[in-house]
Amino acid sequence: MAVNLTNYHHVLENLQPFHAQLVAVSKTKPAGSVRALYDAGQRIFGENYVQEMVEKEGLLPKDIQWHFIGHLQSNKVKYIAPFVSMVHGVDSLRLLQEINKQAAKHGRIISCLLQVHIATEETKFGLSEEELYALLEQASGLQSVRLAGLMGMASNTDDLEQVRGEFRRLKALQAAVAEKYFPGTDTFRELSMGMSGDYQIALEEGSTLVRIGSLLFGARNYAQ
Ligand SMILES: *Cc1c(COP(=O)(O)O)cnc(C)c1O
Numbered sequence: 001m002a003v004n005l006t007n008y009h010h011v012l013e014n015l016q017p018f019h020a021q022l023v024a025v026s027k028t029k030p031a032g033s034v035r036a037l038y039d040a041g042q043r044i045f046g047e048n049y050v051q052e053m054v055e056k057e058g059l060l061p062k063d064i065q066w067h068f069i070g071h072l073q074s075n076k077v078k079y080i081a082p083f084v085s086m087v088h089g090v091d092s093l094r095l096l097q098e099i100n101k102q103a104a105k106h107g108r109i110i111s112c113l114l115q116v117h118i119a120t121e122e123t124k125f126g127l128s129e130e131e132l133y134a135l136l137e138q139a140s141g142l143q144s145v146r147l148a149g150l151m152g153m154a155s156n157t158d159d160l161e162q163v164r165g166e167f168r169r170l171k172a173l174q175a176a177v178a179e180k181y182f183p184g185t186d187t188f189r190e191l192s193m194g195m196s197g198d199y200q201i202a203l204e205e206g207s208t209l210v211r212i213g214s215l216l217f218g219a220r221n222y223a224q
Contacts, residue, residue, distance in 0.1 A: 003036045007215045011199070015210065018203045023067050023088075023192070025213030027052065028220045031059045037216065038064065046088070046211050050076040057083055069151075069192075069211055071125050074098040086111040088151040088192050088211070091127050093138050096145060103144035110144065113151040113192050116173060118166040120155045129173065136181055147182075149190030149208070150174045154198055163198050167205035174206075 048070025194202025
């Protein structure tokens with residue numbers, strides 16, 4: 001059940017001046033490890049497999065806020081709709097509509113982050129800028145989802161200036177969308193960016209939610 005509490009407190013200290021929140025990414029780690037971090041005060045946990053998230057939710061305290069951070073298939077939304085508090089990787093209107101439908105069934109409002117493709121790798125999910133604006137035009141009228149902001153993953157590279165540039169572009173896009181579609185409100189203010197290896201840069205570039213796994217829970221048993 002190893003969790004690295006020294007790193008946990010260090011991360012929290014680094015987040016504090018930026019008023020950003022920590023999503024502790026517990027994918028592939030046992031419920032006992034989540035519980036250990038919960039006991040240290042952590043309440044937001046991120047998972048990217050539906051079945052694993054459902055199992056852990058059943059075993060752990062009800063005041064945990066579960067964030068789904070992976071690629072979510074529309075046909076699996078129903079399993080997490082009763083409890084999930086935020087979905088980070090929404091990259092199609094179809095998925096957003098399904099989250100809306102399932103949230104309504106449970107009388108809930110689910111916060112969603114739209115995922116934008118900012119990395120150079122082609123394998124990663126996410127919307128282009130044009131697709132993002134097209135989705136925003138079509139998404140009005142959905143009553144049971146809250147469009148909370150954007151999410152992105154930087155390129156997996158040692159070139160930290162490239163990573164910084166990608167984060168900066170995402171921040172600019174979030175600010176532009178907030179101003180165009182949600183002026184004078186506090187909607188669309190969230191920016192989910194930064195992982196174990198690049199979260200400090202992400203904070204400097206405006207992240208409000210960092211998604212950190214291996215720094216807290218150690219390396220995972222298989223590559224994600
Ligand atoms: C696994 C994962 C993370 C955490 O990665 P670490 O490098 O272990 O901090 C963050 N975001 C997403 C989408 C992930 O799948």
